[in-house]
Amino acid sequence: MSKPLSRLLRQEQFAFLARNHTDWSGHLQRVRAFLGEGLQAADPSRPVLILGAGAGLEVPWALAPPRTTGWDGDPWSRTWTALRHGCWPPWVFADLTGGLSDLEAMARRAVMEPWSGRRRDRETARKRLAGLLPSLQPDPEPLRAWIERHRPGTILAANVMGQFGVVAQRLVETRFGGPLGDPDAEGADPLVEAMEAWTGLAITAFLGALRDSGADLWLVHDRAVVFGAGPLDLGPWEQDWTRQLGGCSGLEAGDPLAGLDVPTLLGVETEALARKERWLWPVAPEQRHLVEALAFCRR
Numbered sequence: 001m002s003k004p005l006s007r008l009l010r011q012e013q014f015a016f017l018a019r020n021h022t023d024w025s026g027h028l029q030r031v032r033a034f035l036g037e038g039l040q041a042a043d044p045s046r047p048v049l050i051l052g053a054g055a056g057l058e059v060p061w062a063l064a065p066p067r068t069t070g071w072d073g074d075p076w077s078r079t080w081t082a083l084r085h086g087c088w089p090p091w092v093f094a095d096l097t098g099g100l101s102d103l104e105a106m107a108r109r110a111v112m113e114p115w116s117g118r119r120r121d122r123e124t125a126r127k128r129l130a131g132l133l134p135s136l137q138p139d140p141e142p143l144r145a146w147i148e149r150h151r152p153g154t155i156l157a158a159n160v161m162g163q164f165g166v167v168a169q170r171l172v173e174t175r176f177g178g179p180l181g182d183p184d185a186e187g188a189d190p191l192v193e194a195m196e197a198w199t200g201l202a203i204t205a206f207l208g209a210l211r212d213s214g215a216d217l218w219l220v221h222d223r224a225v226v227f228g229a230g231p232l233d234l235g236p237w238e239q240d241w242t243r244q245l246g247g248c249s250g251l252e253a254g255d256p257l258a259g260l261d262v263p264t265l266l267g268v269e270t271e272a273l274a275r276k277e278r279w280l281w282p283v284a285p286e287q288r289h290l291v292e293a294l295a296f297c298r299r
């Protein structure tokens with residue numbers, strides 16, 4: 001994994017842990033209960049894999065079967081987990097999208113003329129990257145290889161999938177030395193659209209690897225990020241999350257999963273899911289996440 005990526009993930013983790021947790025208890029209770037159920041339902045004779053294991057804030061490691069491996073790109077994640085839970089599980093430190101190094105290299109080439117080392121002006125660099133991005137195809141080959149080798153019976157994805165786009169954007173912004181979006185853009189911004197398309201490909205490939213793994217899947221992710229202070233209600237489950245959110249007029253909702261539907265990409269009917277839940281997580285003032293938890297058991 002490249003230095004800028006591991007540095008970025010380490011910084012993001014610090015920022016995540018440094019946030020005010022006062023209003024997180026409802027979320028932490030639900031996410032730990034859900035992931036804990038997945039760990040307890042796992043066949044203890046087979047390996048278990050926890051993706052986005054992070055600092056273990058959301059993961060009840062005490063319930064993990066003996067052959068459980070954590071996976072997180074943050075180089076400090078296992079240490080944080082050891083300090084929190086008093087265990088030192090096997091760990092993989094690698095990019096789960098398999099595509100962030102290529103993305104970063106492409107952003108570097110867009111910003112800098114490789115022959116002269118001179119920086120291009122921002123608008124030229126933006127246009128170049130927007131034009132080149134569709135040629136990238138993120139491939140979670142390390143994840144597929146690990147699954148092939150260890151044949152896990154259960155895989156948990158602990159709030160990582162919704163981070164793929166955010167991390168990709170921050171990585172590119174680091175190269176650009178500032179925000180990606182064009183503040184003067186009227187209508188669609190080709191670079192923002194190209195980044196969203198890259199995120200969609202990364203999520204699709206990631207879910208493809210999980211689908212093909214044959215493992216039971218316990219997935220938690222941000223389904224939406226809602227900005228604004230107005231009232232927000234959550235109605236009964238609807239396949240389309242936008243219909244489940246009520247009273248959100250005047251609020252702005254972003255979709256970290258690039259408009260994709262997780263059960264569809266897993267090739268699963270919603271009725272076949274062992275669990276499907278959504279709840280609201282007040283992450284920060286005027287920022288609430290709609291969290292989605294889905295369990296798919298093959299037996």
Ligand SMILES: C[S@@+](CC[C@H](N)C(=O)[O-])C[C@H]1O[C@@H](n2cnc3c(N)ncnc32)[C@H](O)[C@@H]1O
Nearest residue numbers: 052054055056057058059073074095096158163
């Ligand atoms: C919101 S945090 C999840 C917190 C974690 N579940 C816990 O219990 O502390 C997202 C985690 O995903 C990791 N992450 C984000 N993008 C990643 C990627 N492309 N590859 C590997 N890990 C990634 C981050 O390092 C971070 O630990």
